[in-house]
Amino acid sequence: MSTQPNNNNNLSTHSNTKERPTSELLETVVVVFRGDTIAIGEIKNSLHERGFGILLAIASLPLCLPIPVPPGYTTFFSIPLFIFSLQMIIGMQSPWLPQWIAKKKIKRANLEKLITKANPWLKKIEKRLQPRLTYISVHTWERIIGIFSFVFALSISLPIPLTNFPPGWGILIMSLGLLSKDGITILIGMIVGTIGIGITMIVLILVWMGMSLPSFY
Numbered sequence: 001m002s003t004q005p006n007n008n009n010n011l012s013t014h015s016n017t018k019e020r021p022t023s024e025l026l027e028t029v030v031v032v033f034r035g036d037t038i039a040i041g042e043i044k045n046s047l048h049e050r051g052f053g054i055l056l057a058i059a060s061l062p063l064c065l066p067i068p069v070p071p072g073y074t075t076f077f078s079i080p081l082f083i084f085s086l087q088m089i090i091g092m093q094s095p096w097l098p099q100w101i102a103k104k105k106i107k108r109a110n111l112e113k114l115i116t117k118a119n120p121w122l123k124k125i126e127k128r129l130q131p132r133l134t135y136i137s138v139h140t141w142e143r144i145i146g147i148f149s150f151v152f153a154l155s156i157s158l159p160i161p162l163t164n165f166p167p168g169w170g171i172l173i174m175s176l177g178l179l180s181k182d183g184i185t186i187l188i189g190m191i192v193g194t195i196g197i198g199i200t201m202i203v204l205i206l207v208w209m210g211m212s213l214p215s216f217y
Contacts, residue, residue, distance in 0.1 A: 022057055022179055023122040030112045038111060040080075041102030044095060052088050052142055055095050056149065056175035059084065061118050063156055063168030074164040076158050081153035081171065088146025091139070121161075125176055133183025141186060145174045152193040155200045163203060166196025 028047060044055060059080040062073075084095055152167035170193020177185030 002109045015212050022054060023119045023126060023177060025054065026058070026115045026122075027119065028122055030108065030115055031087055032177070033108060036108055037105040038108050039102065040104050040106065041097060041099075044097055044102065049124065052084055052095055052145075053175045053179040056081070056084055056145075057179070060175065061114055062173040064118065064121075064172055065162045075159065076155035077131060078153045081156065085146045085149035085153060088142045089150065091143060122176070124175065125169050126180070129176065129180035129182045129185055131181045132185075134181055136183055138178070138181065141178055141183065145178055145186065148190050148193060151197065158200060158204075160200060163196065163200045166199060167193045168196075170194070170196060 029038075029046065032046070033042065043058065059077065062077050080097070080101065083097065083101075087095060149171050152170050155167045156164045169190075170189045173189030173192055174186050175189075177183065177187075177189060
């Protein structure tokens, strides 16, 4: 897209992105990019100041809807979660995406619809965020979140309907906590995601035992 440099400048100079709420920054992305489609790499480049936190939030948003989804949906969206979580675990300072993902385009209308649905929930969470447990460095938190996100992404990648919802929210809550340096919120996200892992394990055990599941399974 030929207007990418200008878009990036507009987004980064709109105000201090490090202090803006995630919900507001996501709304700005939709406003700045006016084309019918947006490359994932363009979004990443525009939000690089926010690092892994904002990218984890964006990657987990499509997984935070408690509705049945088409086959392969959760597996596809778990790929960037695997990539970012591994980079966080090994201590990379900034996110990286392979070109085949960076060039992947999404419809702007779909992104706008997703953000419109998610932002009311994000704003409710953001109102309760504040710096807590700040004696633990952001880099250390990133490594810890990376480990949990990788495990949660494993659960999300399994083709089991509805089990992606709790671990998806776990990753989203952890990422919001990371962006606000709120260790308590990060811990809450870990608990939510771990509950999701438990649900997935119960479903797998029931399947292994040959028990019948609800029709959507």
